[in-house]
Amino acid sequence: MVLDKLGSSLKNSVRKIVKKGRIDKETVNELATDIQRALLKSDVDVELVQELTDKIKDRALNEEPPKGASSREHVIRIVYEEMLEIVGEETEVPMEEQDIMLVGLQGSGKTTTAAKLANYFQKKGLKPGLICGDTFRPGAYNQLKELSQRIDSVFYGEKESEDAIQVVKNGLNELKDSKVRIVDTAGRHSLESDLIDEMEQINEVVEPDKKFLVIDASIGKGVKDQANSFNEAIGIDGVIITKLDGTAKGGGALTAVSEAETNIAFLGTGEKLNELEEFEPDSFISRLLGMGDIEKLAQRAEERLSEEEMDMESMMKGDITLKDVYNQLESINKLGPLNQIMSMIPGGFNLPDDALDVTKEKMQIYKIIMDSMTEEEMKNPQKINSSRVERIAKGSGTTRESVNELLKYHKMMKKVMKQMKGGRTPMKKMMKKFMG
Numbered sequence: 164m165v166l167d168k169l170g171s172s173l174k175n176s177v178r179k180i181v182k183k184g185r186i187d188k189e190t191v192n193e194l195a196t197d198i199q200r201a202l203l204k205s206d207v208d209v210e211l212v213q214e215l216t217d218k219i220k221d222r223a224l225n226e227e228p229p230k231g232a233s234s235r236e237h238v239i240r241i242v243y244e245e246m247l248e249i250v251g252e253e254t255e256v257p258m259e260e261q262d263i264m265l266v267g268l269q270g271s272g273k274t275t276t277a278a279k280l281a282n283y284f285q286k287k288g289l290k291p292g293l294i295c296g297d298t299f300r301p302g303a304y305n306q307l308k309e310l311s312q313r314i315d316s317v318f319y320g321e322k323e324s325e326d327a328i329q330v331v332k333n334g335l336n337e338l339k340d341s342k343v344r345i346v347d348t349a350g351r352h353s354l355e356s357d358l359i360d361e362m363e364q365i366n367e368v369v370e371p372d373k374k375f376l377v378i379d380a381s382i383g384k385g386v387k388d389q390a391n392s393f394n395e396a397i398g399i400d401g402v403i404i405t406k407l408d409g410t411a412k413g414g415g416a417l418t419a420v421s422e423a424e425t426n427i428a429f430l431g432t433g434e435k436l437n438e439l440e441e442f443e444p445d446s447f448i449s450r451l452l453g454m455g456d457i458e459k460l461a462q463r464a465e466e467r468l469s470e471e472e473m474d475m476e477s478m479m480k481g482d483i484t485l486k487d488v489y490n491q492l493e494s495i496n497k498l499g500p501l502n503q504i505m506s507m508i509p510g511g512f513n514l515p516d517d518a519l520d521v522t523k524e525k526m527q528i529y530k531i532i533m534d535s536m537t538e539e540e541m542k543n544p545q546k547i548n549s550s551r552v553e554r555i556a557k558g559s560g561t562t563r564e565s566v567n568e569l570l571k572y573h574k575m576m577k578k579v580m581k582q583m584k585g586g587r588t589p590m591k592k593m594m595k596k597f598m599g
C-alpha cells in the first residue's frame with residue numbers, strides 16, 4: 164500500500180495499545196511518542212505533529228469512553244479521528260460526463276496521470292478521450308499517444324503544432340463522443356508567468372469541469388505552497404499527489420494539502436496505469452492504522468477477557484487444583500504479569516513481590532512438569548510426596564527443585580484465591596477495571 168513504512172510503524176504503535184491491559188498516562192504518552200516518531204520520519208510538519216499528539220493525549224486522558232466501548236477502543240478511535248483531521252477532506256469526483264485538465268510543474272507526472280485517469284474512467288464505464296495539450300516538450304505527443312494505445316483510449320494530438328490552445332480546441336471538437344475528456348498540458352520548471360498565461364488560455368477554451376494540480380510527493384511539505392500558488396493562479400479543484408510509492412516524504416505531502424486551500428483527489432502510487440487511487444480520507448487512514456486488523460484484535464482481547472472471567476469465577480467456587488493452575492498459566496500470560504493483576508485488588512496482598520513474579524520461561528517449565536503428572540496428582544497435589552516428585556522430575560526432564568517450586572506456586576495461588584474471595588470487590592468488576 165501507499166506509505167508502507169509509515170503505515171507499519173503506526174500500526175505497531177496502535178497494536179501496542181490493543182495489547183496493553185490498562186490505559187494509563189504512561190501508555191498514552193508512549194503511544195503519542197510512537198506516533199510522533201512515525202509521522203516525523205515521513206516528513207509531516209513538526210508543528211502539525213505536536214498539535215496532533217497533544218490533542219490525542221488530551222482526549223485520551225480526559226474523555227470518557229462512550230457507553231459500551233473499552234478505553235482501549237476509545238483511544239484507538241481518538242487516534243483515528245485526529246489523523247483524519249490532518250489529511251483534509253476528499254474531493255468528490257462525480258461519475259458523469261466531464262472535461263478534466265491537468266496542470267503542474269515539469270515532470271510531476273501529468274502525462275502518466277492523464278492516462279491513469281482515462282483508465283480509471285474507462286473501468287467505470289465512461290468512455291475516455293485523451294488530448295495532448297503539451298506542444299512544449301517534443302516527446303509529449305508520442306508519450307501520451309503510446310499510453311492511450313496501451314489502455315485502448317481515444318487520443319487526439321497534433322505532432323507538429325506549437326499552438327497548444329488551438330490543439331486543445333480541435334481536440335475537444337474531435338472527441339465529442341468521449342464522456343470524459345482529459346487534457347494534458349505542458350510542464351515548466353517553475354510557475355512562470357508564460358506558463359500561467361497558457362494555462363489561463365487553455366482554461367478559457369476548455370472550461371474544464373475539473374482542474375487538477377499534479378504534484379510529486381517527494382517535495383513533501385512543499386506541496387502546500389505549490390498547491391496554494393496554483394490555486395491562486397487558476398483556481399484548482401483538487402490535487403493529485405504522484406509517486407507516493409517512491410518517497411519517504413509521503414506523509415508530509417499528504418498532510419500539507421490539508422493546510423492548503425484545496426484537497427486531494429487522487430494518489431499516484433506507481434508507474435503502472437492502474438496505480439491510481441481515489442483519495443478517501445477515512446478509508447485511507449483506517450488502512451494506514453490497520454483499523455480492520457485492530458478491530459479484530461481488540462475483539463479477540465475482549466473475548467479472552469470473558470473466558471478469563473469464567474475461569475476465575477469457577478475457580479473461586481471450589482478449591483484450586485493444579486489443573487486450574489495449568490489453565491491459569493495459559494491465560495494469565497495473555498493478560499499480563501500476575502503481580503499487576505494482584506495490585507488491582509483492594510486491600511492488597513502481603514505476598515512478597517517476587518513470589519508473584521513468575522516469568523514466562525518458568526510458566527513454560529511448570530506446564531511441562533504438569534504434563535508428566537497423573538490426573539489424580541493434578542487434582543490432589545497434596546498427595547505428591549518426594550518419590551512422586553522424583554518421578555515427575557525425571558518424566559518431564561526437569562529437576563526436583565522445579566517440581567517443588569511449582570507445588571509452592573500452587574499453594575500460593577490457593578492463598579491468593581482465598582484472599583480474593585474475601586475481598587469486597589467482585590471478581591468481574593476487578594477484571595474489567597484491570598482490562599480497562
Ligand SMILES: Nc1nc2c(ncn2[C@@H]2O[C@H](COP(=O)(O)OP(=O)(O)OP(=O)(O)O)[C@@H](O)[C@H]2O)c(=O)[nH]1
Pocket residue numbers: 267268269270271272273274275276297300303348349350351405406407408409431432433434438
Ligand atoms: N513511481 C512512480 N512514478 C511515476 C508516477 N507518476 C509518474 N511517474 C513517473 O514520473 C516520470 C514523469 O512522468 P510524466 O507523466 O511524464 O510527467 P509530466 O508531468 O507529464 O512531465 P512533463 O510533461 O515533462 O512536465 C515518468 O517516468 C513516470 O513514469 C507514480 O505515481 N509513481
Ligand SMILES: [Mg+2]
Pocket residue numbers: 273274275297303347348349350
Ligand atoms: Mg507531460
